[in-house]
Amino acid sequence: MRVFSAALAALLSFQVAIAKPLTPLRLRSPPAVKETHFVPRGWAATGEPTPDHVLDIKIGLKNKRFAELEQHLYEISNPSHHRYGQHFSKEEVDNLVRPNENASTLVDEWLQDNGIEPSQCSYSSAKDWISVSLPVSQIENMLDTKYSVYRHEDGTSMIRTTSWSLPQHLHEHVSTIQPTTAFLRASPKLQTVLESPDVEVAAEDFPPNSSDLNGVCNWEGVTPACLRTLYGTIDYTPQSPESHIGFTNYLGEVTNRNDTAAFLQQFRKEAVSSAYSFEQISIDGGPIDNGTGGRGYEANLDVETITGQVWPINITSYSTGGSPPFAADLFTPTNTNEPYLTWLDYVLSQSDLPQTISTSYGDDEQTVPLSYAQSVCEGFAQLGLRGVSLLFSSGDNGVGANGTCVSNDGKNTTTFLPAFPASCPYVTTVGGTRGYPEAVAYDTRNGYVSGSGFSNYFAQPAYQKDSGVVDQYIASLNGKLDGLYNKTGRAYPDVAAQGYRYITIYNGSVATLDGTSCSSPTTASIIALVNDALLAAGKSPLGFLNPWLYTGAGAQAFTDVLTGSSTGCNTAGFEAKQGWDVASGWGTPQFPTMLDILGVGGDADQ
Structure with a gap:
């Protein structure tokens, strides 16, 4: 029997060997166009990149179990479900998104057919993303495409293409490859209002003008004391050593510890030492504070806003650069790789994450292809499943900046311009208020103008459908603005907070800043304090907030915003109304009410 078995094994081995294809995989499956995307407004091709210019390519493999992941996410985020708060571990999420062996093998074989060995690649912890650095000429051959250098009217340059292809048998396995057709620039959501060389600003230099807030606030210069009083966190002392909040920096922005210390010295003296102790993480060459000063207002605004409200909760600043190596040339002096994929690749590989993360960056949704937006949004859903509350700014151009409201589909029709990632249904999007x-x-x-809108990429999610509030708001418009927005899309913002004239210290000078870049870190700070109370009580953090807001009791903890409008596109835009509305979501947070609803209200006076 052993002789027969050996002979049979040899025969089977021979049959397998002769059955193995002798021609390259890409020749057995001809290339077909996988994706096309129109060049967004403001961009123009200016030349060809040098063939040896290196791009850092990320290949996303489709998650064929995403519907299952989404169901888990909704169940553990719904207070009425018996699984509420049972967040997943990193390993459990990885198992949900890991591609099947056949898909991974086919993609690896395609790469090898193009002269790329596995040793040249890096793989995400779930093996669903493959990263490799290659010259433009090799990528063009792989994707049967031609890259060009595109320059924006503001001077930004990118190497991109408008169409790319894959062997047909890979279409069902690959979700996106970037950078190819995405023109996202992830700009900060803030506006500078006033600068002054006088750094010796003190809280009393901004006299109160609101008796309703016990004389604490001046709306021409918003301070941490004003925010803490307005939203009810002023008497709360964080209790859990596990509490942790993070915020993201892109585009070379970096915090300045000396500025942060100067800010805290004026507005929260007991927290000054934290300016030099909060954690900074550099992702793919992102800058960190080296004592030479900050770069950009956004990073300082975030750390000063958050530290001024949550001290002594642990804070992490993520600074994301482009994936090295990067070789600048005449056309592309800076790295313009998509930042969210790089950031996601890092944070999803970590076992220990902040319970709350704020991001104040975004761009018009139509500047990115659908496949990119979906892939990034699914990455955000993974973080929600792990118990992370993700908050994003809604944007600063209302429903669209005047003069820019044109579709990017070749038809050039007048339309409102939703923002991304604000339009992702797996994040909580924060609009701005004033006064x-x-x-x-x-x-x-x-x-x-505080941003708002309806996604053209993502359908109205289950939590909005089930609550009925979005459809009720649309009905209240009585046909007004029809044709300018997608009535079936995910609507945002979900909530709002002050986003007007925040005092910030930047490179030794005082500035007041507008924008939903103020609103997101403020709301994230309040959620971080809520999570602290939950952790101190032995409960799970809130995690993904939206089901709690729309179908749970969360909305009861927000003050309705009844006036104002998110204007834009030469229209009055969406008006604030009683109840949920597209201009301000559920309104602004009330911390004590949140604690009461969650059953930890007794800790609020500690």
Whole structure:
């Protein structure tokens, strides 16, 4: 029997060997166009990249179990479900998104057919993303495409293409490859209002003008004391050593510890030492504070806003650069790889994450191809499943900046311009307010208007459908604005907070800043304090917030915003109304009410 078995094994081995294809995989399956995307407004091709210019390619493999992941996410985020708060571990999420062996093998074989060995690649912890650095000429051959250098009217340059192909048998396995057709620039959502060389600003230099807030606030210069009083966190002392909040930096922005210390010295003296102790993480060459000063207002605004409200909760600053190596040339002096994929690749590989993360960057949804937006959004869903509350700014151009409201589909029709990642259904999007009683934020001096809208990429999610509030708001418009927005799309923002004239110290000078870049870190700070109370009580953190807001009791903890409008595109835009509305979501947070709803209200006075 052993002789027969050996002979049979040899025969089977021979049959397998002769059955193995002798021709390259790409020749057995001809290339077909996988994706096309129109060049967004403001961009123009200016030349060809040098053939040896290196691009850092990320290949996303489709998650064929995403519907299952989404169901888990909704169940553990729904307070009425018996699984509420049972967040997944990194390993459990990885198992849900890991491609099947056949898909991984086919993609690896395609890469090898193009002269790329596995040793040249890096793989995400779930093996669903493959990263490799290659010259443009090799990528063009792989994707049967031609790259060009595109320059934006503001001077930004990118190497991109408008169409790319894959062997037909790979279409069902690959979700996206970038950078190819994505023109996202991830700009900060803030506007500078006023700068002054006088750094010796003190809280009393901004006299109160609101008796409703016990004389704490001046709406021309919002401070941490004002925010903590307005939203009810002023008497709360964080209790859990596990509490952790993070925020993201892109585009070379970096915090400045000396500025942060100066800010805290004026507005929260007991927290000054934290300016030099919060954690900074560099992702793919992202800059960190080296004592030479900050780069950009956004990073300082975020750390000063958050530290001024959550001290002594642990804080992490993520600074994401482009994936090295990067070789600048005449056309592309800076790295313009998509930042969210790089950031996601890092954070999803970590076992220990902040319970709350704020991001104040975004761009018009139509500047990115659908496949890219879906892949990034699914990555955000993974973080939600792991118990992370992700908050994003809604944007600073209302429903679209005047003069820019044109579709990017070749038809050039007039349309509102939703923002991404604000339009992702797996994040909580934060709009801006101003003054008291709070109204939808705007500033005529710089054109700032709190952003809002309906996604053209993502359908209205289950939590919005089940609550019925979005459809009720649409019905209340009585046909007004029809044709300018997608009535079946995910609507945002979900909530709002002050986003007008925040005092910030940047490179030793005082500035006041507008924008939903103020609103997101403020709301994230309040959620971080809620999570602290939950952790201290032995409960799970909130995680993905939206089901709690729309179908749970969460909305009861927000103050309705009744006035103002997210104007834009030469229209009055969406108006604030009673109840949920597209201009301000559920309104602004009330921390004590949140604690009461969650059953930890007794800790609020500690």
